[in-house]
Amino acid sequence: MISTDDAPGIEWIKEKTKAADYHISEHIIRDFLTKKVTIREIEDAIANGRIIEIHRHPEKGACALLLGYAGEKPIHVMCADDQDGWLLILFAYVPARPMWKDPVNRVKEGGKGMGENLNKCFFCGGKIKQVKVGNFDYRLEGNLYVVKNIPAGLCMQCGEKYITAKASKKINRLIEEDRFGGTEEVFVLKYEQ
Ligand SMILES: [Zn+2]
Incomplete structure (x- = not known):
């Protein structure tokens, strides 16, 4: 119990x-x-x-x-x-591998993980996988900013993302240098139709 x-x-x-x-x-x-x-x-x-x-x-x-x-x-x-x-x-x-062996039991974690990166989500305890995140979206004063292809640790359970110190320095530098380019179409769903 x-x-x-x-x-x-x-x-x-x-x-x-x-x-x-x-x-x-x-x-x-x-x-x-x-x-x-x-x-x-x-x-x-x-x-x-x-x-x-x-x-x-x-x-x-x-x-x-x-x-x-x-x-x-x-x-x-x-x-x-x-x-x-x-x-x-x-x-x-929906509980599934690689996190869950079945709906009740987690897959046992082997060893200490990768060492250099986080392997457990701070928020939900989920397993973190290193991926390249296609889009990070931020809205600021009416404009939508998208940061693309960032290497990050992605929680396989809740979707929380973690970025290394190295990557965060590079992103900050690109923003400071105003290296934005290109636009994308945005699909808008209005709650009040
Ligand atoms: Zn999580």
Whole structure:
């Protein structure tokens, strides 16, 4: 039995979800766009879910990782209590390799990892893979800036990205030298249609 003293409990999470007393994080909007998971699937998974892990952060408190099913599809939902009556749904994803052997068990981590790079996500404990990130998007005073092809550590679970000191120096230099060039088409979805 997992001790959930300081983390949101399963019954509370279910109640809050049923009452729509929740907020989702921006990570989940990205999941909608990439069609990884829908809000209906998240709600379904919570309705029949159970807590499989508790993650504790020194400053942010405890989060509960819940496993539930939307039909046949296993879904993990990371839940937190904002201490003000809201359920926060931080991440939702389908557990799969290379992180998860099956919906309940993580793949055992071998050795100490690569040494030079982070191998565990600070936010969700997920495994980090070194990749080249196609696009980093930033909006500033009405303009959208895109930084392309940055080598980064990508969390395979929540999508958080980590950039090395070396790469960060290069990016900062390119920005200072105003080396922006080119434009791209942007697709806009209006919430108020
Ligand atoms: Zn992560």
